[in-house]
Amino acid sequence: MPKQPVEERIKNFKEVALGYTPEMAIKEAERCLQCPRPFCVEGCPVEIDIPGFIKLIKEGDFKGALRKIRETDLLPGVTGRVCPQEDQCELKCVLRKRYQPVAIGRLERFVADYEFQKGELEIPEVQPSTGKKVAVVGSGPAGLTVASELARKGHKVVIFEALHKPGGVLIYGIPEFRLPKEIVEREISILEKMGVEIRTNHVIGKVFTVDELLEEFDAVFLGLGAGLPLFLNIPGENLGGIYSASEFLTRINLMKAYMFPDYDTPIKVGKRVAVIGGGNVAMDAVRCARRLGAEAHIIYRRSKEEMPAREEEIENAEEEGVIFHFLVNPVKFIGDSNGQVKEIELIKMQLGEPDSSGRRRPIPIPGSEFKFPADTVVIAIGQGANPLVPQTTPDMETNKWGYIIADPDTGKTTKKRVWAGGDIVTGAATVILAMGAGRKAAKSIDEYLKTGKW
């Protein structure tokens, strides 16, 4: 798939990957073997009929292909871009054993974009109203999926979003160059046309409690996301110039700080930015820093093999001139007289025995500390559970990390008529896993609304 040339893209926030032309898409679709037992579908958390939609692309029926995807995934423009296909559908593709797997994600993205370019949106069919009302808290991938599934079944859905714009992590977290906000807005607009109501600026736990929602709604789904930044808890972490990845990315993506002062929200990026972490969020942050003109470094405590980021993102970051430092970990941050960070004390690490995640545990090498100059630091080491809703919902159980306890098959919490899914249940994961959880919860909610059985 064609990409924006490196020397241009590091100067803008426009999308890096340019997408297929119709000819390229048909050619790629022709590679699909149409397996009678498609393993790719087993690899898809939302069970898209992959051979089905690819066949339609091959026949040139792009609209039909999109309709097919939307049967189980209302956000193909999003998932076609941000799903880790290499670990899911494409991992299971039989062609992968000898050749390249079919580029399922790129095809998915193509049909979504094709519709957009044509300017016509096809709204999925909605069943007659059931008179039941569902409150969905959070408009990220999990919440949007629950809303679309239940709206289709004829239930009235109201989404409550804390921020001023719907989309959750798709809006505040993932940068424009990886997921254009126009795409997210377009796919959410379909939901609104299906009758879903979105109330922004509503912080549940503050303006309404879950119990208050239950007075008005038959069911409540909590798709809160993992909205609490984790820090390293080492000295100097509160110095100026040290951001959580959430703050850094929210300023840039949601608040458009890269267009300051045309937009009011500032971001301060120095000459030398160090991003701590090796996941997709770290890659997003470091590539943003690069585009804001900084020399950008990744500081990761394990080696390249253990990095949880998608290969494609690591590759993009490397192409864009990001400098990687492996097997090093921050010990403390050192500031200047104005309280701004100026350097990091790092310690070298070595890999020991595998830990519970199956990856080899990083162990500090005593006496190997050294100073690493950096005037901006972004901490991208993961997310915890935001406490606002659990704190105000005392009869709903959470685990020791504060995540909501929910049945993995149904999304049911320990509180009647309340379901949960996505990062607030599993801890920080992927967009598509949150959507998968949303689908399961939606099915369970629909059953409950029809039968009244909890």
Next chain:
Amino acid sequence: MFKIIEKERVAPGINKFVIEAPLIAQKRQPGQFVILRLHEKGERVPMTIADADPKEGTITIFAQEVGKTTMELGTYKVGDYIKDVVGPLGKPTPIHPVGTVFCIGGGVGTAEVLPIAKRHKEVGNKVCAIIGARTKELIILEEEFKKFADELYITTDDGSYGRKGFVTDELKYQIENGKRIDEVIAVGPAIMMKAVCELTKPHNIKTLVSLNAIMVDATGMCGACRVEVGGKTKYACVDGPEFDGHQVNFDLLLKRLDTFKKEEKIAVEKFLKERGKNR
């Protein structure tokens, strides 16, 4: 969209706004705040709720024109709309019958301490208020405090009204004269709250302060507002905004507040230049 119902210039550079926000008006409690965003390109700024009328569905805020957003808000008129108002955010002030409470407001902080002082009175505490400003014309809400406060003291830096000096000078005088003080709540510039805490700490007078940290989402998601309280990192937006002042690391707060000083100046200059052009 949130409609401005009332606007009043209460002092040079300080505007009072009554804004239609029925849900927030019903839920808010003293000490809580809202986040405002003026328009599509606007930043999210926290503003303490000074008052609310649940029947009318309105909240009241006082905004001092110190940065680009508050200056721009100052140009908004009755009938104009603010794009986003989110709240009520933060924890309410813990208010219990304790005896005598000194409620201290510095500058626009006077408006922020007002609802807290009122509630202290409602629960039966003796309320002594100290309100201070640079000069007489910047003293706000004097009449409001007079209506319910048991004692009201005013200070101005230049001595143009009330006691000459800072709010801490009055507080010091009260302490030294053996006034019984069971609790202090101070709202105002960080440097003022720091001074209040330095004064009350040796006397072991419980002191609450409301921290005006930089915020973005204000729901606990970004950590921009992190402050150090008792050696631990806390988020002003969800753990606060009020904390035990004797535990707060004010020097860190002051430095963090300066993080975007340069950018704030750029934004103000741009705003003033553009406004000049439009005239």
